[in-house]
Amino acid sequence: MLNVTLLGSGGGMPMPDRFLSSLLIKFASRKILIDCGEGTQVAMRKYKSGFKSLDIICLTHDHGDHIFGLPGLLSTIGNSGRTDPITIMGPVGIKRIIEGMMVAIPFLPFDLDIVECTGSSFSIHMVSQKLRVKKTYLETNDNKVNDNNYYNIADNNISTNDTDNTSLVLSILELDHSSPCLGYSFYLPRRPKFNPEKALEAKIPVKYWSRLQKGQVVMDNKRTYHPSMVRGKERKGIKLSYIVDTRPTADIPDFIHESDLFICEGTYGDSDDMKKAIKNKHMTFAESAQLASLGKTKELWLTHFSPAMDKPEQYMDNARQIFVKTVLGYDGLSKSLQFPES
């Protein structure tokens, strides 16, 4: 399960009644944050998110409304007693910016592991009860694909199977903004359903069924047993995508394809503001809805509203005429994304 909370829904400047866009993802009792504008720590406190269990911060880009809350948040996390490292991901160049801002914090009781994303695929794993990011390489080995072990982790200490649903696939897309900007997509794979008929037919000893269904390869003195021997057909997992601060790009529909939840900027509600959107490298509600539709997503949340837009709700028809399942984001909007019963 992924639990998501939109900590803020504003763009550009923090406002008294609207925090800056950022998203908190709760996963397996740990947390991932996307973007950290000024006031994000206040929003986290308001929505009772807690600080100590935040393991990963994904930054879309280096503009102030997405990063100026970082020094304060990290200081507060430091005061929470955390000593485990925090991974910060962002586009190339982000390390220099973060290190500059950190000059005002002479000491943090934990390390920062800053990853400038040059590849497009990563995975997130539970290691010692903390979430860790690893760069991944797509496998072409069919068996591995069948076993749902899509990724080969560089660190051998990390289990590659999804035995306890504590691994996420993290994909990254370069966007089209006035500064290098990344879109993020999280995929929580789901095990294929257990198929006892198949297991019986292949004469798999019952004592191995559970381990095989959990994705482990089992060997005894007779045979090697693969998970595919007890598993039925593949099942779709949960997909969450987050795209802000960009013009629409041709790659976005594929990137967000079949997302259960697509969170997307809607800086301008009025479609007549498209010229402004083009100039400032943002999107209108209608453009975001068009992407949601092309990507066959299940639900769209609009966020990152221009501070000049007092009442974004008055423009919702511009989105809903194109994509019915559009929700107007607001500070504190929250949802649990769960596997459907099947």
Place this chain on the structure above:
Amino acid sequence: MLNVTLLGSGGGMPMPDRFLSSLLIKFASRKILIDCGEGTQVAMRKYKSGFKSLDIICLTHDHGDHIFGLPGLLSTIGNSGRTDPITIMGPVGIKRIIEGMMVAIPFLPFDLDIVECTGSSFSIHMVSQKLRVKKTYLETNDNKVNDNNYYNIADNNISTNDTDNTSLVLSILELDHSSPCLGYSFYLPRRPKFNPEKALEAKIPVKYWSRLQKGQVVMDNKRTYHPSMVRGKERKGIKLSYIVDTRPTADIPDFIHESDLFICEGTYGDSDDMKKAIKNKHMTFAESAQLASLGKTKELWLTHFSPAMDKPEQYMDNARQIFVKTVLGYDGLSKSLQFPES
């Protein structure tokens, strides 16, 4: 007149219902800000302060709860269309910290004039309808003192008289905190009352009275006329002092002497927390009240409350038993400091 607004009253961390301590001073239609923690720009917006006319930012020290709002505020001021430079004052070492934080702002449409305060006396003048800071040197010349021209400004373009009540004396005091920290005091001098009997007795032509009363020295082909020839006895001006993040020091009572308003940290309300106060280099309500009393101030505002202190009001007796005119600071508390009628 000085109009002051406490933008926030919290210390340590910004909270959903309490912004971080900072003070906005409106003076002659321009603005001076003391401290700028995360969220200060939001508080300024909430209390409708406006951004463009902010000329001077005084930072007490480099701790995050006093400076992390700076990059966001400066960006927002940049968006307001300001092109005139902004002066930032702070203790020695602040320049490196500010420049580090500024790495995330590749362009500001105005210059930052960062002053690391090595002296103790400055003056603030209206130059081209903006407030500017100048380092000052105390004069010993009696005539000048009598003429109320206490300061000799290095820049000859700046008028040294108080003809239009648009000059302030800014004094600075080194405090006792875990990082170099400054207290600030602002003094708005008041002209002595006009004394027509004295002017008549000294046979001053009536046509010179107004200029002399405004502080100008007038010469004609007969005599040189000094302001003291038409002015009565000296009158006290308006004094505002701001002291946060320190233990009590022996210098503070003199520094805040006879302040009309003394704004002071009260990190801990409970006098039993004095051990914590000593360890963390802060003060209890009782200690702040003792300073207010020793300094013969007219009114004390407590601020910079520990985030662990839910209800600071329950400790107010600890201060009021020592200094009756203690006010519990709160976000948005505002007051106009005016010359008394006399």
